Amino acid sequence: RKEVEQDPGPFNVPEGATVAFNCTYSNSASQSFFWYRQDCRKEPKLLMSVYSSGNEDGRFTAQLNRASQYISLLIRDSKLSDSATYLCVTFKGAAGNKLTFGGGTRVLVKP
């Protein structure tokens, strides 16, 4: 079983609609959580951190549920430019100080 699991999608979303997707993580020692965005044939880039209380960044809302060990990302008023793969990422300070990446959820926003 992968340490961070995501539905690969694709999620086909009409422009202007809301889309939400989750990821689950298996290591309860994970300390920090993030969403990265990766455009086709490009490198991943940090989209936002995920805080226990939930946080928003414009049209993006991230939530963390430690009890059930999942993270969610919601995108409101989807734009064509939101089409990308969204990578769920966890971090634990020991074990080499490295991030663990999920396989990504692909989102396609269509006119």
Place this chain on the structure above:
Amino acid sequence: NAGVTQTPKFRVLKTGQSMTLLCAQDMNHEYMYWYRQDPGMGLRLIHYSVGEGTTAKGEVPDGYNVSRLKKQNFLLGLESAAPSQTSVYFCASRLDFEQYFGPGTRLTVT
């Protein structure tokens, strides 16, 4: 700042050939990483370094070697390339929790 750069961007190798991928960062980051990304597999960590002169194995280290002689550079070597090493290779460096990736190297082994 150039951020994280990778050389080369593309390469085609024959089975058994060797090559070195170069990663450079100008942000003075301690941590550096090499990943490979394959369809359906996500990013897999090959090797990483927590500082100049140190290296450690990740999840898929076999067939690769690395060196971090200077803080700003992290080299990934393939001693005898195999078709299974056809992939996109990303280098990254990290400050705190934000990891910065290079643009990737597309390697094909025939």
